Amino acid sequence: MAEALIAKLRQFTPISARDERALRELSSGHARLYEAGAEIVREGDALEAVRIVLSGWACRYKRLPDGRYQAIGLLLPGDVCTHGVGVVATMDYAIEALGAVTVIEIAPAAFAALLDGSPTLARAFACEEQQCAALQREWALNLGRRDARERLLHLFSELFHRLHDIGLTQDNSYDCPLKQEMLADVIGMTSVHVNRVLQALRREKLIELRGRQLTILDRLALERMAQFNPSYLRLGSVDAGSGID
Amino acid sequence: MAEALIAKLRQFTPISARDERALRELSSGHARLYEAGAEIVREGDALEAVRIVLSGWACRYKRLPDGRYQAIGLLLPGDVCTHGVGVVATMDYAIEALGAVTVIEIAPAAFAALLDGSPTLARAFACEEQQCAALQREWALNLGRRDARERLLHLFSELFHRLHDIGLTQDNSYDCPLKQEMLADVIGMTSVHVNRVLQALRREKLIELRGRQLTILDRLALERMAQFNPSYLRLGSVDAGSGID
DNA sequence: CGCATATTTGAATTCTTTCAATCAACGTGG
DNA sequence: CCACGTTGATTGAAAGAATTCAAATATGCG
Numbered sequence: 001m002a003e004a005l006i007a008k009l010r011q012f013t014p015i016s017a018r019d020e021r022a023l024r025e026l027s028s029g030h031a032r033l034y035e036a037g038a039e040i041v042r043e044g045d046a047l048e049a050v051r052i053v054l055s056g057w058a059c060r061y062k063r064l065p066d067g068r069y070q071a072i073g074l075l076l077p078g079d080v081c082t083h084g085v086g087v088v089a090t091m092d093y094a095i096e097a098l099g100a101v102t103v104i105e106i107a108p109a110a111f112a113a114l115l116d117g118s119p120t121l122a123r124a125f126a127c128e129e130q131q132c133a134a135l136q137r138e139w140a141l142n143l144g145r146r147d148a149r150e151r152l153l154h155l156f157s158e159l160f161h162r163l164h165d166i167g168l169t170q171d172n173s174y175d176c177p178l179k180q181e182m183l184a185d186v187i188g189m190t191s192v193h194v195n196r197v198l199q200a201l202r203r204e205k206l207i208e209l210r211g212r213q214l215t216i217l218d219r220l221a222l223e224r225m226a227q228f229n230p231s232y233l234r235l236g237s238v239d240a241g242s243g244i245d
Numbered sequence: 246m247a248e249a250l251i252a253k254l255r256q257f258t259p260i261s262a263r264d265e266r267a268l269r270e271l272s273s274g275h276a277r278l279y280e281a282g283a284e285i286v287r288e289g290d291a292l293e294a295v296r297i298v299l300s301g302w303a304c305r306y307k308r309l310p311d312g313r314y315q316a317i318g319l320l321l322p323g324d325v326c327t328h329g330v331g332v333v334a335t336m337d338y339a340i341e342a343l344g345a346v347t348v349i350e351i352a353p354a355a356f357a358a359l360l361d362g363s364p365t366l367a368r369a370f371a372c373e374e375q376q377c378a379a380l381q382r383e384w385a386l387n388l389g390r391r392d393a394r395e396r397l398l399h400l401f402s403e404l405f406h407r408l409h410d411i412g413l414t415q416d417n418s419y420d421c422p423l424k425q426e427m428l429a430d431v432i433g434m435t436s437v438h439v440n441r442v443l444q445a446l447r448r449e450k451l452i453e454l455r456g457r458q459l460t461i462l463d464r465l466a467l468e469r470m471a472q473f474n475p476s477y478l479r480l481g482s483v484d485a486g487s488g489i490d
Numbered sequence: 491c492g493c494a495t496a497t498t499t500g501a502a503t504t505c506t507t508t509c510a511a512t513c514a515a516c517g518t519g520g
Numbered sequence: 521c522c523a524c525g526t527t528g529a530t531t532g533a534a535a536g537a538a539t540t541c542a543a544a545t546a547t548g549c550g
Contacts, residue, residue, distance in 0.1 A: 044476075060382075062382065062383070062385075062386045064386070064390060064391070064472045065472045065474070066472065068390040068391075069390070070385060070386045070389040070390040071389075072382045072385050072386070083375070083378065084371070084374075084375040084378070084480070087368065087371045087372055087375055088372075088375050088480045089480060090476070090480060092379050092382065092383070092476060092477040092480055093382055123332065126329070126332045127332055127333075129329075130328070130329040130332050130333050133328070133329070133378055133381065134337050136378065136381045136382065136385065137305075137307065137317045137337065137338055137381065138307070138337070139385055140307075140315060140317050140381065140384055140385055140388060141307045141309070141315045141317070143385060143388035143389045143433065144315040144316075144388045144432075144433030145309060145313040145314070145315040145433060146309070146313075147505075147506095148505080148506075179527095179528065179529090180528075180529065180530095181528080187389075188388065188389030188390060189506070189507085190506070190507055190508080191528090191529085192506085192507070192508080192509095192530085192531090193505085193506055193507070195529065195530060195531090196506095196530090196531090198529095199530080227309045227310045227311065229310070231289075231335070231337060232337040235329070235333045235334060235335060235337055392537075392538095393537075393538075424495090424496065424497090425496075425497070425498095426496080434538070434539090435538070435539055435540080436496090436497085437497095437498085437499090437538085437539070437540080437541095438537085438538055438539070440497065440498060440499090441498090441499090441538095443497095444498085491550100492549100492550095493548105493549090493550090494547100494548090494549085494550105495546100495547080495548080495549095496545100496546075496547070496548090497544105497545075497546065497547085498543105498544080498545065498546080499542100499543085499544070499545090500541105500542095500543090500544100501540100501541095501542100502539105502540085502541090503538105503539080503540075503541100504537105504538085504539070504540085505536105505537080505538075505539085506535105506536085506537075506538090507534105507535080507536070507537085508533100508534085508535075508536085509532105509533095509534095509535100510531100510532095510533100511530100511531080511532090512529100512530075512531075512532100513528100513529080513530070513531090514527100514528085514529075514530090515526100515527085515528085515529095516525105516526085516527085516528105517524105517525095517526090517527105518523105518524085518525085518526105519522105519523095519524090519525105520521100520522090520523085520524100
């Protein structure tokens with residue numbers, strides 16, 4: 001169950017067998033299961049536990065008073081839901097399960113103890129947080145300066161890389177539980193427009209999207225079109241390359 | 246010179262006289278002066294020092310390979326330019342001076358020593374970082390789900406609050422060195438469109454903008470229209486209210 | 491005064507949304 | 521096994537928002 005988390009942290013820094021054991025121990029602790037649509041965290045809630053997604057996808061989002069909805073981040077297995085425990089008092093965003101999701105909840109004290117006991121893990125989680133911030137910045141670029149088609153291609157590329165890093169891709173495809181409505185909420189458009197853009201991408205043989213399986217037909221071409229540059233995903237350390245180019 | 250920084254950190258937690266002295270000491274250290282347009286940090290640079298803006302405005306931004314430019318954040322006096330020193334190896338964004346800017350550069354070891362010596366300051370800087378992340382999230386909402394007019398109003402509201410917190414507002418106005426071109430780069434639009442929206446806002450007597458002085462004529466009305474909710478600026482602690490409503 | 495930098499304007503075009511309706515897929519109960 | 525309800529995907533037409541390109545004005549500064 002902790003596979004994705006361990007794989008994710010390993011991108012940043014080597015994890016010893018002992019640290020791995022500690023992570024597995026942790027992950028076997030108090031886990032909660034959410035079903036699609038469930039609110040894992042509500043805006044305005046107090047931040048009282050460290051939560052990490054073990055399986056499934058979730059969505060960090062904000063709403064405007066008039067109801068408009070914007071996804072602020074996608075949480076994949078291994079991702080920390082909320083940073084700043086012990087510092088941030090109340091949540092400025094909410095988190096929603098996009099399907100069946102398993103989340104471990106760790107008491108702040110236990111988490112602090114884990115980090116105190118292992119400088120490596122402390123470093124790994126710090127990297128995780130910085131990566132999350134970098135993601136957020138890239139999303140701002142996406143929302144602000146890419147058009148609908150580029151945004152979608154960029155999102156698909158980013159997800160490919162992130163899922164690849166935790167071993168959740170098969171060749172050039174992956175399981176993507178996002179409905180068109182949610183895709184729209186991620187890239188800041190309407191579902192109608194997403195639908196039309198998706199059709200164009202399929203027509204041009206850039207992607208296939210059947211059921212929930214997304215296949216990228218020519219990844220490098222697609223990344224070029226999206227002006228996708230994966231470096232924002234690998235800030236961790238200078239030498240940390242990825243398995244893919 | 247360290248006034249803004251101290252004021253900013255005080256929002257999060259009380260700062261003792263001793264901590265204040267340490268901050269002033271630090272600020273009197275190695276300061277660098279940049280002129281308008283200067284690159285304070287370049288994308289791809291190694292992250293080798295903690296930098297804090299002491300005076301003037303700067304802009305955190307990213308570029309697409311084809312040259313499109315998107316502001317990712319605005320750095321006001323007291324803001325930390327780059328987080329994650331010691332964890333992040335290379336910058337995924339750049340920082341540009343928007344006018345004359347003073348920045349202190351602090352060696353990682355010196356900064357670590359400061360935080361080690363004062364849990365309060367450690368906490369304050371942690372809050373600062375979380376606030377920055379919250380800003381980033383709100384910007385994503387702004388870019389994704391508000392229209393041009395709302396984005397502009399929201400930006401003006403946010404800046405009012407942030408500047409107010411560091412004592413840089415006068416009544417309902419403040420000095421805003423952003424040209425229309427930069428406003429456009431912040432809210433993800435063209436300068437032409439920003440121009441037209443600004444004219445409408447002036448016509449409707451919502452704002453005045455002469456020279457570089459921005460005056461907000463009816464702040465609450467404006468915040469309502471922008472669906473602005475300042476809570477994302479005050480995550481620090483439950484009891485930390487602001488001077489304004 | 492005059493250059494350089496910013497702002498403003500207009501018209502045409504492109505991109506995206508809106509609104510409403512239709513279609514397709516799927517699981518349920520009868 | 522099939523009618524039915526639900527959810528998600530697709531379509532069309534029209535309206536609306538924002539961009540583009542170029543040119544015209546302002547404005548600030550030396």
